[in-house]
Amino acid sequence: MVDDFKVHGSSKEKCGAGFSAFMDLTVRLGFICKKEKTCPPGQHQKFCGLMYDTHTIPKILLPESKISRARATVEYVIRQNGRGKLSRLSVAVMGGLLQSLDDATPSRQGQTYLRRLYDEIHAVQGLMGKALYYTEILLSMSVLEDLEWWLTFLAENPGNESRCGKAGKLAVTFGDGSGTGTGGTIEWLKDLGLVLEAWMGTWSLEVVHFDSNWKELRTMLWTLERALRKRDPRIIGGTLFYFTDNSSVYYIVKGGSSRSAELHKLARKIKMIEIDLQCRLEPIHVPGVLMIYEGTDGLSRGMWLAAERLMR
Numbered sequence: 001m002v003d004d005f006k007v008h009g010s011s012k013e014k015c016g017a018g019f020s021a022f023m024d025l026t027v028r029l030g031f032i033c034k035k036e037k038t039c040p041p042g043q044h045q046k047f048c049g050l051m052y053d054t055h056t057i058p059k060i061l062l063p064e065s066k067i068s069r070a071r072a073t074v075e076y077v078i079r080q081n082g083r084g085k086l087s088r089l090s091v092a093v094m095g096g097l098l099q100s101l102d103d104a105t106p107s108r109q110g111q112t113y114l115r116r117l118y119d120e121i122h123a124v125q126g127l128m129g130k131a132l133y134y135t136e137i138l139l140s141m142s143v144l145e146d147l148e149w150w151l152t153f154l155a156e157n158p159g160n161e162s163r164c165g166k167a168g169k170l171a172v173t174f175g176d177g178s179g180t181g182t183g184g185t186i187e188w189l190k191d192l193g194l195v196l197e198a199w200m201g202t203w204s205l206e207v208v209h210f211d212s213n214w215k216e217l218r219t220m221l222w223t224l225e226r227a228l229r230k231r232d233p234r235i236i237g238g239t240l241f242y243f244t245d246n247s248s249v250y251y252i253v254k255g256g257s258s259r260s261a262e263l264h265k266l267a268r269k270i271k272m273i274e275i276d277l278q279c280r281l282e283p284i285h286v287p288g289v290l291m292i293y294e295g296t297d298g299l300s301r302g303m304w305l306a307a308e309r310l311m312r
Contacts, residue, residue, distance in 0.1 A: 006047050015041040050104055059159040060104045071154050073097055074147055081139045088121055089133040095121065098150060104160050105153055107280075109271060112256040113146040142261060145268060152272045163280075169238025175223055176245070177215030180208070184223045188234045199226065216246040217266045220253065224273040224281075232277075239280045250285040 007022055009015025019041055026033055039045055043054045051061040062070075073094045080086040095117050102110040120143055124132060175184040183200035201222075203215070220242060227235045244250060256271050258264040274281045 004048055006045070006052075007041075009041065012041055049100070053159070057161050057163060059161040061159040062101060062104045062154075062157055066101065067154050067157060070097055070101060071151065074150055074154075077139075078144065078147060081144070084136075084138065086137055086139070087133070088124075088135050088137045091117065091121055091137055091139070092133060104157075106158060106160055106275060107256075108160060109256045110150070110153070112271075113149045113268070115257070116140070116143050116146055142264070145265065149268055149272055152275055156275050156278070158275055158278050161280075169234060169236075170241070171234050171238060172241050172243070173223055174243045175216070175219040177212065177219040179212075179215075182215060182219045182222065184219060186223070186227075213246065213248045213252075213260075214262060214266070216244060216249045217252065217263055217270075220244065220249065220283075221266055221270050221273075224270060224277070228273050228276055235277055235279050237278050239282060240277075242281060242283050243286045244283060245286055247285050250283045253281065253283040 005022065007015060007018045009018055023033065045052045046063065049063070049066065051063055053059050053061055077086065077090055077094050080090065095114055098110065098114060102108055102114075104110075117139075120137065120139060122132075124135060127135065170188075172187040173184060176182070181200060181202045183198065185196055185198045187194060187196050199222075203210075207214075207218075223242070224240075226232075227240075242253075252258045252263055252267050253270060256267055258267055270281070
């Protein structure tokens with residue numbers, strides 16, 4: 001990147017050979033590499049302000065100095081917003097700082113939770129430069145909730161992994177929310193057998209009239225909340241496949257956001273739990289007939305009463 005270089009290698013020997021060839025080339029070209037900024041081959045390297053760690057699963061992490069600075073900046077903006085004394089310049093500085101950390105967020109989801117912030121910074125028409133940034137701003141509740149995602153991420157600092165931390169831990173979940181009820185199943189292997197747990201519920205009068213997208217997304221959130229309460233070791237650090245017959249839910253969870261305020265709120269909560277569980281949530285869209293075959297469709301309609309069964 002510009003004048004920063006990183007040499008990759010599949011082994012210490014190959015990386016060392018590439019590093020030596022690169023250094024020899026810079027000498028021939030007359031470039032000077034500062035000693036204090038040059039690091040020998042290693043599995044933990046700082047590059048362009050981010051930490052690259054390949055001791056286990058390759059991942060990008062944030063150094064502690066960037067975490068403390070980012071948390072302090074976000075908390076300052078939230079306090080000033082509550083006092084009604086927040087300038088657009090302060091918000092823009094925070095936005096730029098958080099944007100620089102996006103590469104280290106899980107699946108680079110950080111950008112998703114800055115979109116509304118940028119929209120509100122530039123909501124004033126016809127102003128540019130100082131005339132824009134030295135005006136006051138009051139952040140909406142949606143933006144403040146997006147900043148809560150950033151605080152959760154900064155507290156955990158799980159990094160952006162090349163794959164899930166524990167590739168051998170796989171869980172399969174089906175979820176279905178119908179007009180009257182909701183239900184889900186989760187499957188995992190135990191002692192060479194397939195264990196299937198099921199849960200079901202009914203919608204309260206306050207939400208029974210909500211659309212199917214909200215019900216399907218809320219069903220997914222319930223599944224993750226159950227796993228979070230249990231600190232389920234089958235999910236923590238592993239991959240959770242979630243099968244849904246709702247294509248809107250698939251795209252919302254895959255992208256991490258929605259234009260609908262209510263759906264975006266649910267998507268944000270799902271992504272925050274994904275950070276807490278340090279798992280990789282993989283939504284998969286399937287035909288509705290598969291949900292019927294699996295039994296999850298019946299759960300959402302209150303027709304399948306088995307709470308748990310063991311198949312060998």
